Amino acid sequence: MSDLLLIILACAAVNYLLRVVPFIIPIGDKLPPYVKRFLDYMPVAALGALILPGIITSFPDNPAAGIAGIAAAGLTSWLTGGLILPVFASIGTAWIVLQYFPI
């Protein structure tokens, strides 16, 4: 079995445990407001940490392609919503920068 497959299955186990434990052990759902906010904010903070500084290093030869791509994605997402269109907008923009504005 490949290393990646092992990581994937470990992630699956973690996700399943998070979901199944409250069904087996009734813990109730009255959480203190601080804990609730903590859980709400976590995914948003994660997205921020995933974008920066990763976007700068995603195109080591031409960082402008990454920055132009994510700008196009952000704009498309703001205007149209959804996930597919912003992704395609970013691929198209990055492709244009890589083809026509090489460093």
Added chain:
Amino acid sequence: MKTETNIFMHPDFIDGARNALPIFIGYFTTSAAFGILALSSGLTPFEAVVFSMTNLTGAAQFMAINLMASGVLAGEIVISVFLMNLRYFVMSASLARKLGLQKKIDKAVISFGVTDEVFTVASLKPGEVSTSFMRGLQYTSWLGWTGGTIAGVTMGAFFPRSLQDAMSGSLFALFAALLVPEIKKGYRAAILAVSAGLMNTVLYYVCHISAGWSIVISMLAVTAVAAALFSDDDTSGAEIQEEACR
């Protein structure tokens, strides 16, 4: 299949499946993007499909393939996924109370299919939510997520090289597309994301902490501080859980 038709023909099952149609469409397209990006992150088509089949989770899967592509250690990936998906624990706790399942097999299967969208639909449905309804809702959602990845890895195999190069930034585009709707809901999401991003940048470049751990530390630190500072409840997603808890 014939012997099982009683499960799939149950009116509540069909009702649940119908309720899951918008989820199916959203999952299919997102998951197709996942399939394409997984290939450019170095996963095999088989690994990508197994990932979707067994994990059934959105942003955390994208995060994981991003970390895999940058060669981050396994432990850091699993901890990041755990932290990002802690919310499932809360959703399951709330659903467990609402559904009141008795059979062990139902608990084992239905808990597997708890996602943000399934949770929202089931929680907001007035009155009693039957096991058949949950099955229809979850099986349809799972089919959308798994089918999308299969479609994505099939499409990705035909993409030319220059396009694959241009795709190395598309994961970040996806993160941005996930983030923008949160920012539209309230300015706090913008503060959270920018703080976490800046902290991660400093930890990585100035303190030379590895990419996986710097993400974990930034997530935890920024969230802990923000949850303490923002005392009153605002709009960024909290209201769904609020309603479910009542």
